[in-house]
Amino acid sequence: MADVAEIADVSMITVSRALRTPERVAPETRLRVEAAMAQVGYVPDLVAASLASRRSRVVAVVVPTIGSSIFSDTIEGMSDLLHGRGYQLIIGAGSYDKEGSESVITTLLGRRPDGLILTGSRHAKRARRMIEDARIPVVEMWELPPKPIDSAVGFSNRAAVRAIAAGLVEAGYRNVAFIGPSEGDARATQRRQGYADAMVRNGRTPIFIETPRPPSQMEHGAAAVARAAREHPEIDAACFTSDVLAIGALFQCQRLGWKVPGRFAIAGFGDFEIAAAATPALTTVSVPRYKIGEEAARLILGRIDGEIPAGQAVDLGFEVIWREST
Amino acid sequence: MADVAEIADVSMITVSRALRTPERVAPETRLRVEAAMAQVGYVPDLVAASLASRRSRVVAVVVPTIGSSIFSDTIEGMSDLLHGRGYQLIIGAGSYDKEGSESVITTLLGRRPDGLILTGSRHAKRARRMIEDARIPVVEMWELPPKPIDSAVGFSNRAAVRAIAAGLVEAGYRNVAFIGPSEGDARATQRRQGYADAMVRNGRTPIFIETPRPPSQMEHGAAAVARAAREHPEIDAACFTSDVLAIGALFQCQRLGWKVPGRFAIAGFGDFEIAAAATPALTTVSVPRYKIGEEAARLILGRIDGEIPAGQAVDLGFEVIWREST
DNA sequence: ATTCCTTATGTTAGCGGTATCATGCACTTT
DNA sequence: AAAGTGCATGATACCGCTAACATAAGGAAT
DSSP: OHHHHHHHTSOHHHHHHHHHOGGGSOHHHHHHHHHHHHHHTOOOOHHHHHHHHTOOOEEEEEESOSSSGGGHHHHHHHHHHHHHTTOEEEEEEOOSSHHHHHHHHHHHHHTOOSEEEEEOSOOOHHHHHHHHHHTOOEEEESSOOSSOSSEEEEOOHHHHHHHHHHHHHHTTOSOEEEEEESSSOHHHHHHHHHHHHHHHHTTOOOEEEEEOSSSOOHHHHHHHHHHHHHHOTTOOEEEESSHHHHHHHHHHHHHHTOOTTTTOEEEOSBOOHHHHHSSSOOBEEEOOHHHHHHHHHHHHHHHHTTOSOTTOEEEOOOEEEOOTTO | OHHHHHHHTSOHHHHHHHHHOGGGSOHHHHHHHHHHHHHHTOOOOHHHHHHHHTOOOEEEEEESOSSSGGGHHHHHHHHHHHHHTTOEEEEEEOOSSHHHHHHHHHHHHHTOOSEEEEEOSOOOHHHHHHHHHHTOOEEEESSOOSSOSSEEEEOOHHHHHHHHHHHHHHTTOSOEEEEEESSSOHHHHHHHHHHHHHHHHTTOOOEEEEEOSSSOOHHHHHHHHHHHHHHOTTOOEEEESSHHHHHHHHHHHHHHTOOTTTTOEEEOSBOOHHHHHSSSOOBEEEOOHHHHHHHHHHHHHHHHTTOSOTTOEEEOOOEEEOOTTO
16 A cells, blocks of 8 residues: 555545545546555455454355355345445354354454344354444344344244144145244244144144254255154145255155155245256245345345344245145 | 463463464473463454464365255265364355355465365356466365366266266166256366267267256256146157266156156266165265265365375276166 | 634554564573 | 572553644645
8 A cells, every 4th residue: 555655645544544535635636646555456454444444344254054045145145235334244054053153253243243144043142242242233144033132133933833734734735744944943843833823723633743853954955844644644735944844745756656745745944946946846935044044134234324223123034835735 | 362471480482382383382280271271261253373483374276056955965064074173164155156265265365275176167267267376275176177277176067967978878877868057167168078978988869958047946957847748748858967866856757657767867077975865765875964074174274284295086986876767 | 813613644553463673481402 | 598490460562544634835726
């Protein structure tokens, strides 16, 4: 930066201003500075800028897993919006496992992000204390926690599965099961409750078939159907906690020669690309994955700039999409 | 840190050492420092540490898109290895579009990463100059460029599709087509060439069916098959540039009532989870997605630590997996 | 002409750590 | 006894940039 300043015959602070607040530099000077920057190939050091300005222009986000694609649309939504506003994203994986999340959060906070976006609300006490000590805005997403740390963006997982399960009952299915993991994911647990709500309301006995801990794989869905065929032949429909499980189940039904939905109706969750593309097309809950990311980003920026008060909760809703599989 | 130092009754530099090089601090002192850190809930400022030490412990990675899940396994591989070594990942999206990549690279380099991992080799001149000026190790991945910037980790996309296409010819299919995008992705282009190689060697005329620019969607595969049905009814097999397209095609065949592989044999690329789960299970090219990430991370760390010389190229190979769809 | 703005630019002092060199001390070695 | 060695710790000077305040010059208001 000193080089650029010398070439443009200005002081360093003017170079800094030409970069951060160009409107406060005379147009002619700005051109000289820009020419000098281009000449030497100057790439501003954002690390130093962060330290000096106490604003890193970084937002940290914690997702349960990067490998699974569930959150990639959400991350893309955040990323698209944040980059446009000059922010960078740093991603930490690991809240499927409570222990891990603490070390992830320490590292992320070490980078002094201006905001923090979290998935999953069950954080260890120390993690929660660190987050509070950081005194930065926090947005929780993908659910609407009863006792949010700060703000939240999501929808009711429970109401969503309640709706789709009730729909199956209304459609005339006699024995509707719930297939998904029983632990390891707060959102899956809420979905389980939504299913239970619907069964209880309709005077049915819930039937739960458990799958391994998340991240869920297609194979888990296939195995669950195989088990249902042996142990619960009466089941004629099921709500899955994810399209991934549902698609695995769908293929398994094809192998078993089961008609879908004739012999076995399948309802997924997520409305991933494959849900609409499959034959039969999958009935599922459509959730605004990309929009959750965008909205979380918008909210965190609003909080950072002080334009939005703390404690906002945004319910983006869901939509049950009835297709051929039910 | 000053607080911690005072409580532990040492100087700041000793706190710093207790953190970075604990073996160089007397055990008894270290315990005092650790107790003090726990007491005040000290989270070291990695931004300041980066500036002072000129090592950010950050690795930047550029992928064509975050939303698509193709690279998420690779990112997970990198992330797993890097976090274990105390490094953080910052991700930039946007080399499907050449213009975008320059601004992405500027922002990433602004964070002063210790290393850079790139996907895709066609970079604008200015981007390439910036990368060279940054004087940090670079690893390109997912292909083996003829003229790498520094190191590379990948496999031959061309040889992979050459192998699978040749296999289809050997298996007796008469009219094998290639279905994929014709531009926008260097790797897809290399795959196209591999197909062409196989056709030419076997004295066949290549048949290309184009799909929209990446990221590819299932729908594109379905539409391509619909078009093939009308315009090239003689086609009895096809190589797709991705499992995503292939699965879309598979569902489309089910809708058309086409037997797979009887009427139309399908070969994908990538060996995603769905390839094995589908019925019929998908013949495809298995590529070490996770391992590419791990190896790229290992290579970049080796380069950073000066243990590995520049210019290494690691070919992780591929494997053609013959399943039911061909 | 004096005062008061406004605009463009500069000076100084950090931001929170770490590299580097220096220091003090106990223990060998000659 | 003098000198050398290794270890634990400390003092100082930055790292590259920006916040905050200072300054200068020109124009408008009085």
